[in-house]
Amino acid sequence: MTIIPTRHNSLLAKPKLLLWRFLIIILSLSPEASAQVISNTQRVQQRLLYIEAIQATENNDTINFQRLYQQLAGYPLRPYLEYHQLLKNFGTIDDADVGLFLRANTGSLIAERLQYLWLRHKVQLQDWPGFIKHDDETRFQSTDMQCARLLAHSGNNVIAPNLHNSVRQLWAQNGTLHEQCLILFSNALQQAIIADDDIWARYLSLFKSNTDNANTLYFYLNPKDQHLANQLLKARSSPEQASTIYSGLSLNENLLVSAYAIKKLAELSPPQAMLLLPETKLTKQAYEKSAYYIAWQITLESPGDAYQWLKTIDTEFQHPALTEFKITLALTNNHWQEISSLIEQLPHTLQMSPRWQYWSIRAQEKSSPSESARWQKHYQALAQQRNYYGFLAAARSKTPPQFNDQSQPLTPQITHTNGIFQQNASLRRAIELYHFGATKLARREWQHGIASLNPSQQRMVAVAAHHNQLHHQSVQTIIQAQLWDHLNLRFPTAYRYFVKVASESTQIHPSWLFAIIRQESQFDPGHRSSVGEIGLMQLQIKHGQSHERSKTLLDPRINIQLGARYFKQLLDRFNNNYSLACAAYEAGPDIIESWVEKNRQITDLDQWIESIPYQQVRHYVQNTLVFNAIYRYLLGQPSMILADHQRFPASESSDFLTSSPYLSLPGKRRPQE
Incomplete structure (x- = not known):
């Protein structure tokens, strides 16, 4: 530390x-x-x-x-x-x-x-x-x-009976084992506290991520499970035999092995996994998870085939996640008349979520376009909400989006704020640590300090941080206070001059740059991600670049300018479609271009966004669109979540697949579902 x-x-x-x-x-x-x-x-x-x-x-x-x-x-x-x-x-x-x-x-x-x-x-x-x-x-x-x-609490390394359940609960957790856990579990295994099935479950869990860690448990497996472990090791070390091995293991009576093998087979050969799944002896829950994963793998190549296959799955399988996936595939393939019945299969709480309320209305609109008055009324009701689907509903009903803004003047309440800082040693330490550049430790002290405050006090501290350009701390504090309607604190317009200069040089509206900064770093100029992305707009240092280059990109002016330039190149590549450019900023342009190419049947942009198979990319695009609308509102500009130039009929789908050089600065990782 x-x-x-x-x-x-x-x-x-x-x-x-x-x-x-x-x-x-x-x-x-x-x-x-x-x-x-x-x-x-x-x-x-x-x-x-x-x-x-x-x-x-x-x-x-x-x-x-x-x-x-x-x-x-x-x-x-x-x-x-x-x-x-x-x-x-x-x-x-x-x-x-x-x-x-x-x-x-x-x-x-x-x-x-x-x-x-x-x-x-x-x-x-x-x-x-x-x-x-x-x-x-x-x-x-x-x-x-x-x-x-x-x-x-275990005398002489003998685990007392009243501690057995606690040991078993710890055993079931995943993650790296510390030395004391190795000692504890060794004692538990020697005292037969851990059942054979639990040993095998942990072995398999470790095997998925780290073969060496799994092998530490190999000799505690019974002979039958050791044989299965040898098969898994062989499949991993011999790729040419993997499909055959996984096909055999997917039908094994050991259900944990069966579920793991069918998933691995789906990654190698989705059609083979489709054929074998009905022959497995998996539990209902495991069967549904496997069906979801197989369909997801098929979706990456052919959403139409994935949907047709899921329709053949026994109707007794009604897990909400699987049903939701069916709905998104129905959207992807323009099966509008089937969407309403699928939504009705969801639990009532999910049916009433903004997401499925919106798509229920859209399905009615597509299926019965002559009844416009009825679905316009539903759109207008949903448009009262400040979220992605509420903003979409506002766009569909051609009504202004509702921001429900309860922002208060950002005037520091000096007397009260002074008292908070006088009584809160953690916040005082945070200020000093920021002065000395110990940013990580300062943030920990700041979070520790605001945790003991009530929402009113947290807002006062957030205002003070805002006025002193500690914008990340201000945002974090207002989130901690759960004051969601205080938009001027949740969405600061920091670094406005640098954003203005970058906007003018790239002809990108400032609201988009603010939205990306808010989504990427929450206005933390020193933010570093686990995959090496740095700064306000999370630019990625190429392998082998110097430490000095890294420090340069932490400069807000340079980071915003390069991030805006990269986003402009994505807009050029995707025919000025901001939603596609946002998706490419997160996932990388090649994967988005490939996904668009395989889904030319999609006619509307909201439909395309909903069909993105990578959850983190889908949420990223939705968040950025919402943030852009909010920033346009805060900047006094008309707000519409999907502008006319962002829609793409199928006949124009090739227009945004133009190739042009682009700066590979963010170099985003391939997303995982």
């Missing part, structure tokens, strides 16, 4: 005066608290002393450290100095040292972190009485802590 920045020169070179102004505004403008407020000079001096204290710690200068530590009384980050000292001397401190720190910092993020590390230390020492003394069952629920807790 990063405790403090270690590059002291960089800390001194670029002080973040904006964040200092944040603290001054919050703490200095309240006459009631003037006696408690420190001066600008005092805060700067404290920060310099803090840096000196860090250097003294790293230089093992105990005397100087103690002097500086005393001088920093009242400074928000002072506990981090003591924490850093405790970590540095972790091998020599005792329960009394830790207990003193925990009591002095009760309820803080840093105390929770030290307590967790101390518990792990007790596990390493196998000091189980000490572990129990410092444990907090309500706070530490990670798998490794649960395993350690069960070990601590």
